[in-house]
Amino acid sequence: MQPINVLKEASKLVYENVKGLAGTKAAAKDHGVGAGGDISRKIDVVAEKTVLDYLKKIKFECIVLGEECGRVELSKNPKGFVIMDAIDGSANAVRGIPFFCCSLAFATEDKLSSVTAGVVTDLSTGDMYWAARGRGAYCNSKRIHVHKEKPVYKIVGINVSGAKPSLIKRIQPLFENSNHARHLGANALELALFSRGLIDIYIDLREKIRVTDMAAGYLIAREAGGKILDKNLENLDSDLSYDTRLSFIAAANDELLKEILQQI
Ligand code: IPD
Ligand code: CA
Ligand code: CA
Known part of the structure; x- marks a missing residue:
């Protein structure tokens, strides 16, 4: 399975699993300090576990670098790194502000420039932004581009x-x-x-x-x-x-x- 398809599948599962949790009291439960240095909330932990369980299930040979779980070696013979921020925008997710996402990337080496696949799924709408290196960027199935003309309102x-x-x-x-x-x-x-x-x-x-x-x-x-x-x-x-x-x-x-x- 191509890394881009693995990431897409994993983030779809995250979308399903956290749907009912955002903005609830349960979402905020403190799970201690994560590898990234912030407090891990229940919603972060549920989302990360979803990705980890899926990668294990399909035996994807990689090293996971997760914001909460840290470095997890899923294979002795890894093909690359899965860089996981299973919930980006945790404060929004916990408070129920509909602006948070799942961010997953695959890199062949220990460098940002060696990222070859990336998926950002808007967990409020399910919209999936994704790119595979050299193949362009997409929102769901539609090709996307940055805004090149002079904008009406410059944001x-x-x-x-x-x-x-x-x-x-x-x-x-x-x-x-x-x-x-x-x-x-x-x-x-x-x-x-x-x-x-x-x-x-x-x-x-x-x-x-x-x-x-x-x-x-x-x-x-x-x-x-x-x-x-x-x-x-x-x-x-x-x-x-x-x-x-x-x-x-x-x-x-x-x-x-x-x-x-x-x-x-
Ligand atoms: C945070 C969000 C936020 C940024 C913070 C990040 P988290 O990630 O991306 O926009 O300002 O620096 O830590 O903690 O919600 O995954
Ligand atoms: Ca983040
Ligand atoms: Ca996070």
Whole structure:
């Protein structure tokens, strides 16, 4: 089975299994601190178990890097890594805000740039964003692209949760110059909306994003024609380590990128 089909199948199962749980008291139950450093909630654990059980059932030979469960070696002869954020946007999922997703990626080596398949499933609607390297990006069966024309309303995605005062000061012009700044609370799904052309620029310079938050969205955004740069304005890349924290600027085109860079 192709990795992309494995990821699609696993995320469909997550969608089915967490449907009734989001926004309930049970979803919030504390399961201790996960590998990514945050508290794992019941909804996170149910979703991760769904993926792990499926991968075991089909004997998919891989090493899983999960936001809650950490590194799980499912084979002595792994073909690559499954990078799993079974619930991205946990706070939204627990509170019942309908913006959270399942983010799964497959990488052949210990590098973000070696991700060859990515699936982000919107767990409120079931919409599946996916990409296989070199084959383009899709929402369900429809090909998607970042927004290349001049937008009617320019939507600027900026993540500032927990940002240091110095960063807030640096990016203040972005807020001043935008009537449509957004932060929706699930990094992978925000990258999917960017890939679909609904957000024009998406910026997170907090040095907080983990590889698990990024891996699937990174491939989908690139396959949709987006640029994703690091804080030094190089093409974003990193290892797949748990300690790695990322900053990035995703832009739909060069003109928008230039405009943003003049402000920060
Ligand atoms: C979080 C979300 C959020 C981002 C945080 C992430 P989680 O992931 O992607 O949008 O601001 O930095 O940790 O904890 O909901 O999987
Ligand atoms: Ca996450
Ligand atoms: Ca998560």
